[in-house]
Amino acid sequence: MENSNFSDLLDPYPSYSSDDEDEEELEEIRREQDEKEWMALCQITGKLILMYYKKYLCKEPCRTSSRSGNAFIQEILRGNETRCYENFRLRKSVFVDLSNDLAEKYGLKPTRGMSIHEILGMSLMTCAHGAGNRLIQEIFQHSEEIIYRHFHSVLKAICELARDIIRPHPNYNDGAGAHKPCNGRYLPFFRDCIGALDGTHVKARLPQGQEKPYIGHKGYPTQNILAVIDFNMCFTFAWAGWEGASHDSRIFGEALRRPELNFLRPIGNKYYLVNVGYPHMKGYMAPNKGDNVRYYLAQFRRGATRELREPRGQIEKFNYLHSSCRNIVERTFTVWKARWSILRDIPFYQIDTQRDIVLATMAIHNYIRKKCNMNDAFRGAENELYVPSVDPDVGTSLRTNNNINAKNVKEQSDLVWMGLRDLIANEICEA
Incomplete structure (x- = not known):
C-alpha cells in the first residue's frame, strides 16, 4: 500500500495526460482547417472582386467602330x-x-x-x-x-x-375610299362588295411545353390572324395572336361576338368576300361548295389544256370570278410577308410581343401604301391576275369545317341570301 501511495504521489493524474494531448491535437487540426477555409474564401472573394472590376469598373469597350x-x-x-x-x-x-x-x-x-x-x-x-x-x-x-x-x-x-x-374609311359601307372593286370586270356583279376577309398564319415561338395549342395543320407553332382587306391592298381590320390550332370560323365568330374589337360589319346588302372556310351568311359572301367543284384560282390553272382550265357551268363561273376578286387578300398577304422577313422566322419574344410585331408591320404596310401608292413591292401584286407563287396553303388558312354553325357562328342559309348568290351567278353567265 505504501508503494502504491508513493506511486500515486509521483503521478497524481496519470489518466488525464493523454487526453490533454489529444485535445491540443484536435484544436490544432481545427485551426488548420479554419485557416484553409479562410484562405479559400479569400481567394473566391478576390476572384469575384476582380470579375466585378473587369465587368463594371474597368470594361473593355466592345462597340468601337469609328462609324456610329x-x-x-x-x-x-x-x-x-x-x-x-x-x-x-x-x-x-x-x-x-x-x-x-x-x-x-x-x-x-x-x-x-x-x-x-x-x-x-x-x-x-x-x-x-x-x-x-x-x-x-x-x-x-x-x-x-x-x-x-x-x-x-x-x-x-x-x-x-x-x-x-388599320381601319376602314368612315363611309366604308357606301363603297367610299377603296371599299369597292377597282376592276370593271367585277363591278357589275360584286358592286355591293366592300372588301375581303380571310385568315393567315405567321410562325410563332413558344417555351417548351406551351407549343401544343399553337401547332395546327402546318405542323409547327403559328399564330392565326384574322384580317379584312380593302381594294387598295390595305388592312382595315386585324386580330392577331390566336393559337395556330384555332379554326378560322371560331376566330371569326369571336370577332362578331365581341364589340370591344370594333369589327365593323357590312350593313344592308353590302358584304365581304370570304373563302370556303367561312359561312355563307348575311354580310359575308362565300363561294359555292360541292364535290368536284373548283374554287381557288390555282385549281383552275392546273388543267393541261385551255378547255380544262375554263370554269364549268354556272357554279364554277361564279366561283372563278369570286376567287379572282377575293384574290386581293392573297396578294396583300404576299406583299406584307415579303416585305418583313421577321414574319417568316420570328425571334423568341413573349407571345404578346410577337402579336404586336404582326400588328406593327401591318400598320407600316398601310402607311407605305397611303404615302407611296406606287411602291415597288405593290407594283407586281396590283395585277388582278397575279397569283402568289407559293402553294395556296402556305401562310393562309384554307381549311374547311363542316361544323362551323355550331357554337360561334350560326350559318344563315335563308332563301334571300342564298338567292342573292344565285342571282349574281346568273348575271355572270348571261354577261
Whole structure:
C-alpha cells in the first residue's frame, strides 16, 4: 500500500495526460482547417472582386467602330434611294414622315445619344431582315440592352399608330375610299362588295411545353390572324395572336361576338368576300361548295389544256370570278410577308410581343401604301391576275369545317341570301 501511495504521489493524474494531448491535437487540426477555409474564401472573394472590376469598373469597350449608328443612318438618308429601301423597306421620304409622325403623335422620344431616325432605323432593320440583336448591335454600335429597349419603344408607338391606320374609311359601307372593286370586270356583279376577309398564319415561338395549342395543320407553332382587306391592298381590320390550332370560323365568330374589337360589319346588302372556310351568311359572301367543284384560282390553272382550265357551268363561273376578286387578300398577304422577313422566322419574344410585331408591320404596310401608292413591292401584286407563287396553303388558312354553325357562328342559309348568290351567278353567265 505504501508503494502504491508513493506511486500515486509521483503521478497524481496519470489518466488525464493523454487526453490533454489529444485535445491540443484536435484544436490544432481545427485551426488548420479554419485557416484553409479562410484562405479559400479569400481567394473566391478576390476572384469575384476582380470579375466585378473587369465587368463594371474597368470594361473593355466592345462597340468601337469609328462609324456610329447615327452616322450610318445619315449616310443612308443622304445616299441613293435604293439603299434606304434595301435596308428599311421604305423610301427616304416615307421613312422621314414616319419618324416625324411617331414622334409628334405617338410618343416616340429621342434620347441623349440617339435620334428618332436611328431608333426607328434599328427597329425597321430588325423587322425587314429578321436581324438578330447582335447584328443590330454591330451595325448601330449600341449595347444589347439599348437595342432591346428601343425596339420595344418603337413597337409600342407603331401599335398606337395601328389603332388609327388599320381601319376602314368612315363611309366604308357606301363603297367610299377603296371599299369597292377597282376592276370593271367585277363591278357589275360584286358592286355591293366592300372588301375581303380571310385568315393567315405567321410562325410563332413558344417555351417548351406551351407549343401544343399553337401547332395546327402546318405542323409547327403559328399564330392565326384574322384580317379584312380593302381594294387598295390595305388592312382595315386585324386580330392577331390566336393559337395556330384555332379554326378560322371560331376566330371569326369571336370577332362578331365581341364589340370591344370594333369589327365593323357590312350593313344592308353590302358584304365581304370570304373563302370556303367561312359561312355563307348575311354580310359575308362565300363561294359555292360541292364535290368536284373548283374554287381557288390555282385549281383552275392546273388543267393541261385551255378547255380544262375554263370554269364549268354556272357554279364554277361564279366561283372563278369570286376567287379572282377575293384574290386581293392573297396578294396583300404576299406583299406584307415579303416585305418583313421577321414574319417568316420570328425571334423568341413573349407571345404578346410577337402579336404586336404582326400588328406593327401591318400598320407600316398601310402607311407605305397611303404615302407611296406606287411602291415597288405593290407594283407586281396590283395585277388582278397575279397569283402568289407559293402553294395556296402556305401562310393562309384554307381549311374547311363542316361544323362551323355550331357554337360561334350560326350559318344563315335563308332563301334571300342564298338567292342573292344565285342571282349574281346568273348575271355572270348571261354577261
